[in-house]
Amino acid sequence: GTRWYHSHFSAQYGDGLHRRINGPATADYDVDLGTYTVQDWYYLTAYQAAARAQAFSISAPPPSGDNILVNGTNKKGSTGEYNKVNIKTDKKYRLRLVNPSIDIAVRVSLDGHPFTVIANDFVPVEPYETNYVLIGIGQRYDVIFTANQTADNYWFRADPHNPCVSFNGGAGRAIFSYDNVTVADPTSSANSDAPTTCEDPSPKPKIAKNVPKDTFRIQAQDLPIAFDNQTVNTNNESIVLWTINGTSMMIDPAEPTLEYMAKGKSDYPRSYNLIEISDSAAWTYWVIQQAVGAPNLP
Ligand SMILES: [Cu+2]
Incomplete structure (x- = not known):
């Protein structure tokens, strides 16, 4: 890959x-x-x-x-x-x-x-x-x-x-x-069977790593995340923002998220938009589902 x-x-x-x-x-x-x-x-x-x-x-x-x-x-x-x-x-x-x-x-x-x-x-x-x-x-x-x-x-x-x-x-x-062909604009025609939907195929992985079904079901929890787009009026301007849990992400490059962690600080600004996961050193699987009527997420 x-x-x-x-x-x-x-x-x-x-x-x-x-x-x-x-x-x-x-x-x-x-x-x-x-x-x-x-x-x-x-x-x-x-x-x-x-x-x-x-x-x-x-x-x-x-x-x-x-x-x-x-x-x-x-x-x-x-x-x-x-x-x-x-x-x-x-x-x-x-x-x-x-x-x-x-x-x-x-x-x-x-x-x-x-x-x-x-x-x-x-x-x-x-x-x-x-x-x-x-x-x-x-x-x-x-x-x-x-x-x-x-x-x-x-x-x-x-x-x-x-x-x-x-x-x-x-x-x-x-x-x-x-090789040995004079390079020119082709006259070839497009292949048949172009996709007509917006879907990924489901290829078989060469090395399958399956999630254990039973333990997965027991451990599954909800993590509600709100996606939204909203019009914000600021500085005499009206701008469209895409938000997660009510804020767009805005990171100060002088103090990125990992640096906060390295310093042992937990007072992340809201715009860092941190979502904490309780277990360290464990796999966390996300099954992302979109609520009916939510804005189109391309
Ligand atoms: Cu990226």
Whole structure:
């Protein structure tokens, strides 16, 4: 699988402050093409986009991004560049797909080349084949494809997945070209069987770690958490805030949460939004359920 880490100061990661960590595979391949990001992109900085979203009406979704970058680049109209990947006939390639977007779930495919999924987030899974993977924000799919088609140029597609309330002003495209083919805009057509719902598949983990059913049921407790969005009037401005238990999270970078703990302090400011769990050194499982009528949490 593949892991990624990113800045958690405001919306900073939306401007590209993130990196990846590699994990294991469950099927063989010839070439690791490395991490391959599909990400929404705003012509504003992420801070400006966040401010714009805050100033938006509470009844409207946040404003859409301007384009979708594939491995950090894309075209819009006649400007920009497509990412280009050279592939050789009969080789198997591994792509570590990551969606570090700030607002959209992305539907990903490579024309004419089905994916064999080998890891879902950091979990190695029994390999399965699919024409598309649907990647939510933060999710990763490690896939293998075989270069077994007519030597030509093929579109790699990364589109906003509307059924997940995901919209964007662009379409992510990259060009995968076989050896000895002149690189040009492909004329390939999109794969069949695109997903039409907003659902994750349920792949089988390669190493199953089951939660013991009986003890789990006995220990289960409720931990009510209130999600809400509200309009706040402050400094002569009216802004939309998303809250958990009545507050947005605002951390002072000079005194982060772990530093509070290291100092043995427990007077966390309310905006640190700490939820305490009683047992230390124990696994805690969360079964997250959304109350009927709660605001849509994309
Ligand atoms: Cu995060």
